[in-house]
Amino acid sequence: MWNLTKFVASRLSRSRRFFSSVIPRPCIIQKRGADILHDPWINKETGFPLTERNRLGLRGLLPPRVISFEQQYARFMESYRSLEKNTVSESDTSHVALAKWRILNRLHDRNETLYFRVLIDNIKDFAPIIYTPTVGLVCQNYSGLFRRPRGMYFSAKDKGEMMSMIYNWPAQKVDMIVLTDGSRILGLGDLGVHGIGIPIGKLDMYVAAAGLNPQRILPVMLDVGTNNLKLIEDPLYLGLRQPRLEGEEYLSIIDEFIEAVLTRWPKAIVQFEDFQMKWAFETLKRYRERFCMFNDDVQGTAGVALAGLLGTVRAQGRSLDDFPNQKIVVVGAGSAGLGVLSMAVQAVVRMTGNAETAAQNFFLLDKDGLLTKERKNLDPAAVAFAKDPGLIAGLRDGDSLLEVVKKVKPDVLLGLSGVGGVFNEEVLKALRESGSNRPAIFAMSNPTMNAECTAVEAFKHAGENIVFASGSPFENVQLGNGKVGYVNQANNMYLFPGIGLGALLSGARIITNDMLQAAAECLASYMTDQDIEKGILYPSINSIRDITAEVGASVVRAAVAEEVAEGYGKVDPEELAYMSKEETVEYVRRNMWYPNYSPLVQQK
Numbered sequence: 274m275w276n277l278t279k280f281v282a283s284r285l286s287r288s289r290r291f292f293s294s295v296i297p298r299p300c301i302i303q304k305r306g307a308d309i310l311h312d313p314w315i316n317k318e319t320g321f322p323l324t325e326r327n328r329l330g331l332r333g334l335l336p337p338r339v340i341s342f343e344q345q346y347a348r349f350m351e352s353y354r355s356l357e358k359n360t361v362s363e364s365d366t367s368h369v370a371l372a373k374w375r376i377l378n379r380l381h382d383r384n385e386t387l388y389f390r391v392l393i394d395n396i397k398d399f400a401p402i403i404y405t406p407t408v409g410l411v412c413q414n415y416s417g418l419f420r421r422p423r424g425m426y427f428s429a430k431d432k433g434e435m436m437s438m439i440y441n442w443p444a445q446k447v448d449m450i451v452l453t454d455g456s457r458i459l460g461l462g463d464l465g466v467h468g469i470g471i472p473i474g475k476l477d478m479y480v481a482a483a484g485l486n487p488q489r490i491l492p493v494m495l496d497v498g499t500n501n502l503k504l505i506e507d508p509l510y511l512g513l514r515q516p517r518l519e520g521e522e523y524l525s526i527i528d529e530f531i532e533a534v535l536t537r538w539p540k541a542i543v544q545f546e547d548f549q550m551k552w553a554f555e556t557l558k559r560y561r562e563r564f565c566m567f568n569d570d571v572q573g574t575a576g577v578a579l580a581g582l583l584g585t586v587r588a589q590g591r592s593l594d595d596f597p598n599q600k601i602v603v604v605g606a607g608s609a610g611l612g613v614l615s616m617a618v619q620a621v622v623r624m625t626g627n628a629e630t631a632a633q634n635f636f637l638l639d640k641d642g643l644l645t646k647e648r649k650n651l652d653p654a655a656v657a658f659a660k661d662p663g664l665i666a667g668l669r670d671g672d673s674l675l676e677v678v679k680k681v682k683p684d685v686l687l688g689l690s691g692v693g694g695v696f697n698e699e700v701l702k703a704l705r706e707s708g709s710n711r712p713a714i715f716a717m718s719n720p721t722m723n724a725e726c727t728a729v730e731a732f733k734h735a736g737e738n739i740v741f742a743s744g745s746p747f748e749n750v751q752l753g754n755g756k757v758g759y760v761n762q763a764n765n766m767y768l769f770p771g772i773g774l775g776a777l778l779s780g781a782r783i784i785t786n787d788m789l790q791a792a793a794e795c796l797a798s799y800m801t802d803q804d805i806e807k808g809i810l811y812p813s814i815n816s817i818r819d820i821t822a823e824v825g826a827s828v829v830r831a832a833v834a835e836e837v838a839e840g841y842g843k844v845d846p847e848e849l850a851y852m853s854k855e856e857t858v859e860y861v862r863r864n865m866w867y868p869n870y871s872p873l874v875q876q877k
């Protein structure tokens with residue numbers, strides 16, 4: 274007999290089955306149609322699968338064929354390589370570098386997932402384009418290159434408005450901010466608002482090396498004016514056309530910005546970048562105990578240099594305990610040079626327990642030559658490194674670099690002067706005569722034109738046995754007979770991503786000296802004795818993600834040991850404290866973002 278109840282039940286179940294297959298499950302994103310194609314965080318371009326095209330209003334807005342991620346990747350690389358091939362004969366290298374930057378930047382603006390995948394996979398080729406040295410050229414030409422804004426701009430005219438402006442940023446969460454005021458961009462000086470290229474490049478490295486999520490990073494330009502008259506007079510200059518604010522007026526702008534940031538994102542980490550020395554030190558002093566921040570030029574650079582200096586001791590076949598006996602001449606008494614010496618002194622104090630004599634083998638020069646206690650208007654930050662005149666026979670205030678090298682006979686010459694060519698032929702030849710069994714040259718100023726010497730010059734004049742490092746990349750030098758002069762890149766890119774990542778994943782309240790020390794030691798211990806013997810002080814940039822995971826873990830552990838870790842997400846400080854070293858590295862790796870297209874609609 275026909276059973277009504279059964280009939281209705283079966284119809285209901287069929288219709289439920291039918292409806293569950295046609296009622297769309299909720300979509301993961303709110304946006305629809307062209308808005309999605311214009312959002313580089315989620316855009317997949319021709320890679321949108323048909324279900325997403327149907328459900329997100331994309332049908333008809335794209336050519337019909339779905340192209341796989343791998344095909345999109347190959348297509349991009351092919352166009353990049355063909356640009357390279359077609360421009361190889363051009364003598365204008367900056368023109369070629371900018372053309373490469375443009376093609377990468379266009380991808381960055383369209384599709385961040387694909388951009389970061391090609392960046393990670395080709396970091397050795399692409400870092401010199403999106404980061405140092407090409408990024409310097411980009412900042413110098415920014416008014417012409419500017420197409421789309423990236424990051425945020427806060428200017429002196431925004432005083433009183435910043436607390437509301439910060440909510441204009443579209444992401445709910447921000448983990449890492451790189452902030453500049455454009456006052457000392459690499460060794461290129463005051464580039465005003467055009468210095469925004471630097472925070473963008475640093476954060477690209479954060480994503481590539483530290484696996485920060487690109488939706489949670491924020492490059493920021495604080496425009497307090499510029500003292501660069503050429504820019505002020507340039508009709509296309511994009512910033513405020515007024516002299517830089519000074520004193521309390523300047524600090525009140527930074528204070529207001531920081532307050533706004535910490536109100537919206539109390540756990541965001543702020544990296545200060547390319548501030549002129551007085552503000553680099555002042556802001557570090559002002560904020561370092563108040564929230565999680567660091568100055569990359571002072572502290573990141575110091576750690577990378579210290580790792581290289583310790584590597585140099587090993588390369589000379591000496592024991593690490595011999596570090597305090599290395600005679601090191603630092604050329605450039607700015608934020609970076611002073612940062613390096615302060616950290617080197619801390620390392621000596623830890624080794625010897627003696628603070629009084631810790632700086633005795635370190636010599637410091639600025640644009641007026643050797644710094645001694647006789648120097649008038651000696652910067653307080655440099656006092657600890659100013660020498661007693663006569664300490665070494667004939668040593669006088671203002672001695673030139675050549676005189677200092679001849680008198681001191683150093684083991685290491687380290688340049689952070691921002692001046693290209695100051696390690697000239699005479700200086701390099703004098704270093705060769707220093708008696709050190711393996712002198713080291715760190716020409717750390719950026720970009721390439723500002724390096725204190727080139728790699729070829731160093732090996733030619735100071736001898737084939739030297740250890741060489743530069744801030745911007747140079748090719749290894751062919752010395753003949755199959756011998757290679759190895760070029761290291763002593764750039765803070767080896768540490769800042771790990772410092773930031775470790776601070777983030779520990780939920781550090783502040784960034785302490787021990788955390789920075791741990792980062793430097795981790796980098797220093799990364800190299801094998803065989804590498805070091807060849808003069809290789811730093812790992813290949815190809816392994817930057819791996820290095821950053823290790824550095825990040827060492828920073829997490831130091832934060833826990835110092836009880837400044839407050840935990841991250843569901844991981845509380847106790848859990849961090851229980852992790853072994855290997856478990857901490859694993860925890861860091863697990864939290865590194867990797868570019869893959871993720872589904873934008875719920876899967877069945």
Ligand SMILES: NC(=O)c1ccc[n+]([C@@H]2O[C@H](COP(=O)([O-])OP(=O)(O)OC[C@H]3O[C@@H](n4cnc5c(N)ncnc54)[C@H](O)[C@@H]3O)[C@@H](O)[C@H]2O)c1
Pocket residue numbers: 457458459460461549550569570574577604605606607608609610638639640641642688689690691692695717718719720723743744745763764765766
């Ligand atoms: N490789 C890296 O990771 C790294 C990191 C930070 C800075 N840097 C580079 O270091 C350079 C300096 O940066 P900073 O922040 O210390 O700048 P800064 O302006 O604070 O300091 C520059 C210093 O160099 C001195 N100087 C100028 N001309 C000199 C000369 N002819 N001889 C000796 N000293 C001279 C100045 O008196 C000053 O003390 C820049 O080129 C920057 O790109 C490199």
Ligand SMILES: O=C(O)C[C@H](O)C(=O)O
Pocket residue numbers: 405458459460547569570718719744764765766
């Ligand atoms: O940006 C770099 O390449 C390193 C450093 O931060 C610099 O200012 O030169």
Ligand SMILES: [Mg+2]
Pocket residue numbers: 459546547569570
């Ligand atoms: Mg810098």
